[in-house]
Amino acid sequence: MPKIHAASVADHRSQQRAALLDAAREVLAEGDASKVTFAEVARRTGLARNSVYKYFPDRGHLLTEVVREAAPRWTERIRAALAAAGDSPEERVAAHVTAQLEMVRDGEHRVARATADAQDAAALRAGADEAHRALLDPLVDALRELGDDDPLMTARLLQGFVNAATTALEAGAAYDAVTDRTVRLAVAALRGLSSR
């Protein structure tokens, strides 16, 4: 193992792996998943492209790992927002939506977007499903308390609002207007559901 700068090979390996994941996350944040190529990630870490294969068997595993690693932060932020919000389901849904759109505004959303609609096909699906579940969990809890008989499905549909809002924001729509409207619609949908 040439050019080892860490104390041990094991250390070196985990450092390199982390560096590769950092680079991949960076590229993903700058553009979309298609930009995450072994060549680019290797370039940013100073490795040869082929060496990346020593850490990730293929592109899919690299992307999956990025998503799996990033999801907890995302989920955590939602959970924090929910903790700060009131107890009513309406407030919790509003917090769920607002927290995500804030992250979109701050440019932290590409990973979640890749997670959420996973159009990057099979490559992402594996890790994405799991991460997506975690993302929705708080919302699912709120809906269950409301007496929803299929809270997961409802959460998925409401998440569709967030995805659409994200698309609008990316297209340059005004943040406040989009957020306000999205929260209003989501809360209204929720009320209609519970009053049935």
Added chain:
Amino acid sequence: MPKIHAASVADHRSQQRAALLDAAREVLAEGDASKVTFAEVARRTGLARNSVYKYFPDRGHLLTEVVREAAPRWTERIRAALAAAGDSPEERVAAHVTAQLEMVRDGEHRVARATADAQDAAALRAGADEAHRALLDPLVDALRELGDDDPLMTARLLQGFVNAATTALEAGAAYDAVTDRTVRLAVAALRGLSSR
């Protein structure tokens, strides 16, 4: 111009072009946009891959054309459903959602899906934007009548429901349950909006 079987070259050209579009639509219906490759489309029409470039300058234009061609049928079906529905905005939104999910159930949705969220990036965006607008127009009209101050934005958000429902259906969720819930949520969201 070798191997011309039509009356004139002009006829032949439009026939070949149509055949290529048919093949592209076929491939798209069978899988996702990434499967639509010049090689595959050429193979299905009996042409050499390079010859496809005589009809479409690049992959993006081919896909755009497929979308542009398919969108009117989709829009027409929604319009017909709206015509058959009652006059109330609730009924119209319900019809809008139901009509689309029916088409998903019938497997006609891949093109629309490519249109709707256009994750196939720049390639699709061009034609997709236009088609997407047409898709939402009836819904936008209904919302405008309701006094919505930004009906297009609201329509886009509601369409997020449809996209999420489509994803659920593709993942194998029961059609009736998904449709019922989606319609209920959309109508509820609408009510909340208008009663504000």
Added chain:
DNA sequence: GAAGATGGCGACGCAGCGTCCCTAAGTGGG
């Protein structure tokens, strides 16, 4: 300190995209 394990990487093969350029067959002007 020698044998084995393993990181780094050059070379290769494959698929898809798009370009260059030749060819052969219709078309239109003289």
Added chain:
DNA sequence: CCCACTTAGGGACGCTGCGTCGCCATCTTC
């Protein structure tokens, strides 16, 4: 009627990205 012009078809090439094979050099372990 024929010849110059246009143009569909397609072979060959270059580029990018993916993934594999095999060599070398260095670390580890006994």
